[in-house]
Amino acid sequence: MIAELEESGAKLAALAEENAGLQAQLLTQAREAGVLAERQRLAREIHDTIAQGLTAILTQLEAAEGTAGDAGAVRARLDAARAMAKESLTEARRSVQALRPAPLHEAQLPAALREVAAAWSRSTGVPVAVSVTGDSRPLHVEVESTLLRVAQEALANAGKHAGAARVGLTLSYMEDVVALDVRDDGRGFDPANPGATDGGFGLVAMRQRVTRLAGDLTIETAPGQGTGVSATVPAIPAGSVS
Numbered sequence: 001m002i003a004e005l006e007e008s009g010a011k012l013a014a015l016a017e018e019n020a021g022l023q024a025q026l027l028t029q030a031r032e033a034g035v036l037a038e039r040q041r042l043a044r045e046i047h048d049t050i051a052q053g054l055t056a057i058l059t060q061l062e063a064a065e066g067t068a069g070d071a072g073a074v075r076a077r078l079d080a081a082r083a084m085a086k087e088s089l090t091e092a093r094r095s096v097q098a099l100r101p102a103p104l105h106e107a108q109l110p111a112a113l114r115e116v117a118a119a120w121s122r123s124t125g126v127p128v129a130v131s132v133t134g135d136s137r138p139l140h141v142e143v144e145s146t147l148l149r150v151a152q153e154a155l156a157n158a159g160k161h162a163g164a165a166r167v168g169l170t171l172s173y174m175e176d177v178v179a180l181d182v183r184d185d186g187r188g189f190d191p192a193n194p195g196a197t198d199g200g201f202g203l204v205a206m207r208q209r210v211t212r213l214a215g216d217l218t219i220e221t222a223p224g225q226g227t228g229v230s231a232t233v234p235a236i237p238a239g240s241v242s
């Protein structure tokens, strides 16, 4: 009897030890998952605020150098570079404070997209046609921020890589989802092998942002065929969940 009790006591102790080990393992895994998610979030924020801004500023400075002494053109490029530096600084500060992107602080998504597209068009010289369809309504801040960031990166890519003559941006409000489509008529690329020279993160960040909201991102492109970026996310109303 005593021997049996001792045996089951030992079994219980072994089980408790195993349990504690599993719990510690789970905690470590949860912590690692949290660290990874936070690192990915920071990478997206840095890419979409600081890196995108620095790239745009560099482009303006290079264009200023290439104006062959035309003082007016140099001035215009420097003014654009200064404005972009200011905007990026504001955006980086807002991101650190976990505030919504500046264009969405000042306006709702359709107007914010029009403003971003117009600014992009001014700095690249490429016309953008913006259209908004359906019942436009305020959506959850995460939904609006995600679509704004996707639009900014799709436009940044069209400016950097596409050599496009024109771009179309469409925002479609449907019953359950809202869709953003950015289409350029530029050189396109092989989506299976995007060929970024310095480890591009824009497309990855776009996909992460959309997937986080259980949305869907589609890139339609082929060399010589232009590029279409479509993001569809649930149309969660503003203020409905935290």
Ligand SMILES: Nc1ncnc2c1ncn2[C@@H]1O[C@H](COP(=O)(O)OP(=O)(O)OP(=O)(O)O)[C@@H](O)[C@H]1O
Pocket: 047, 051, 055, 157, 158, 160, 161, 162, 184, 186, 187, 188, 189, 194, 195, 196, 197, 198, 199, 200, 201, 202, 203, 204, 227
């Ligand atoms: N609209 C486009 N037209 C042509 N090529 C594109 C377009 N968008 C993306 N690409 C190609 O896909 C690659 C990956 O794009 P991605 O946005 O991930 O990286 P990146 O723009 O090179 O760098 P980053 O976004 O990190 O500054 C680009 O380097 C480019 O070759």
Ligand SMILES: [Mg+2]
Pocket: 153, 156, 157, 200, 201, 202, 203
């Ligand atoms: Mg990019």
